[in-house]
Amino acid sequence: MIMASNTKNHPMIKKISILLLLSSSFLSSCSKFDQQTTREVVQNYYKDGKLNGAVLIVQNDSVICDTVLGYADLNSQRPLQMNTPFYIASLAKPITAIGIMLLEQKKLLSYDDRVSRYLNDLPDDVKEVTIRQLLTHTSGVCDYENVLTGKRELTNKDVMHWLQNQKLQFVPGTQYQYSNTGYIILAWIIEKVSGTSVKQFLKENIFQPLQLQHTEVYDEVKPDSANKAIGYNKDKVKDDYAQLTTGDGGIYATTGDLYKLDKALRTGFLLNKQNTEIMYQLPVFLDGKSGPYGFGWFVENKETGKIAMHTGGLAGFRSLFWRDLKNNTTIIVLTNQGDAFPVYNFLDEIKETLVK
Numbered sequence: 001m002i003m004a005s006n007t008k009n010h011p012m013i014k015k016i017s018i019l020l021l022l023s024s025s026f027l028s029s030c031s032k033f034d035q036q037t038t039r040e041v042v043q044n045y046y047k048d049g050k051l052n053g054a055v056l057i058v059q060n061d062s063v064i065c066d067t068v069l070g071y072a073d074l075n076s077q078r079p080l081q082m083n084t085p086f087y088i089a090s091l092a093k094p095i096t097a098i099g100i101m102l103l104e105q106k107k108l109l110s111y112d113d114r115v116s117r118y119l120n121d122l123p124d125d126v127k128e129v130t131i132r133q134l135l136t137h138t139s140g141v142c143d144y145e146n147v148l149t150g151k152r153e154l155t156n157k158d159v160m161h162w163l164q165n166q167k168l169q170f171v172p173g174t175q176y177q178y179s180n181t182g183y184i185i186l187a188w189i190i191e192k193v194s195g196t197s198v199k200q201f202l203k204e205n206i207f208q209p210l211q212l213q214h215t216e217v218y219d220e221v222k223p224d225s226a227n228k229a230i231g232y233n234k235d236k237v238k239d240d241y242a243q244l245t246t247g248d249g250g251i252y253a254t255t256g257d258l259y260k261l262d263k264a265l266r267t268g269f270l271l272n273k274q275n276t277e278i279m280y281q282l283p284v285f286l287d288g289k290s291g292p293y294g295f296g297w298f299v300e301n302k303e304t305g306k307i308a309m310h311t312g313g314l315a316g317f318r319s320l321f322w323r324d325l326k327n328n329t330t331i332i333v334l335t336n337q338g339d340a341f342p343v344y345n346f347l348d349e350i351k352e353t354l355v356k
Contacts, residue, residue, distance in 0.1 A: 114129065215257045313338065
C-alpha cells in the first residue's frame, strides 16, 4: 500500500514553485517594459517623419505630454514654438456650434427655427432646413468641399452662390451627411443675429472670455501672423492654407488654447447645463437609428463613458481633438505636414498608453 505523501512541502516542489513565481514576475515586468509610454509614441512618430507639430495630452488634470516637434516653416527651418498657431480646419465646427448655442442662451434664436427666418437669399428647399439639422449634419445640404476647394481664397459668398443651383440630397432630418456648407450657413446666421462678423462675435464671446491669446479667425481680412505654421505635404512641398471661408473652418489656434476650451466646456464656463447636455445628444431618425454627430462633435456612447471628438484636415494641415468626457482625458494634436500624419493610428496608439 502506497501512503499519500505531503507533496506541498516537498523540496523539489518548493523549487519549482519559486521558479514559476520568478518567471511570472519576470514576464510581467517585461510586459510593462515593452509597452510604449505616451512620450515614446510621440517621439517615434516624429523620428519616423510622420509628425511635425504640437501635441498636448492631459489625463485627470495631469499633463502627460505637452510638446512641439519640428518646424513652423520647413523651408526656412523656423522652429515650432508653444505659441505657434496652426490652421485647425474642421476643429472650427465645435466653435461655430458653441457660437450658435450662446445665441440660443440669450434667447436670440431657437434650434428648431427654419433658416428662412434669418436668411432669404437661399434656394427654397434650403430655407426649410432647421438650425438643429445644420448643426447635426442632417440637413441634406450639399457639401461644397469636393467641388470648390481647389479655388484659392474661396469665400462664404462663393459657396452661397454655388449653392443656388444645388438641390438637397435628402429630406431634412432623415439621414446623416457631413456638410461643410451647412456650417457656412450657420456662420451667416451668427452674423445676421449678432449684427457683427463671425470673427468679431467669436472673439468677444469665446476667445476673449477664455483668454485664447493665440486663436484667430482667418477670413477675408487675411490677418497676418508672422508666427503661424506654414503647411506642407509629406514630401515637404509647401501646401499652405489658402481659403477664406468661415464657420466650417477658417481658424488658427494652439493646443494650449484648445485645451482651455475643453476645460471651459467641462466646467460649464461658457454653456449652461442644458446646452452642455444637448451638445452631445445624437439625432434619432424615423427608423430608430442615430446619427453620429451632435452639436459640433462626433459622439460615441461607450460602456466606459461618452467620447466627443473631431478631426480636421485641409491642405498641409491635420488636427485631432479627442475628449473622454467621463474619464477626463484630452488628446489634442495639430500638425503642418498634413498627409504624413496618420491621425487614427496615432490616436489608437496613444490611447493604449493611457489605459491603466
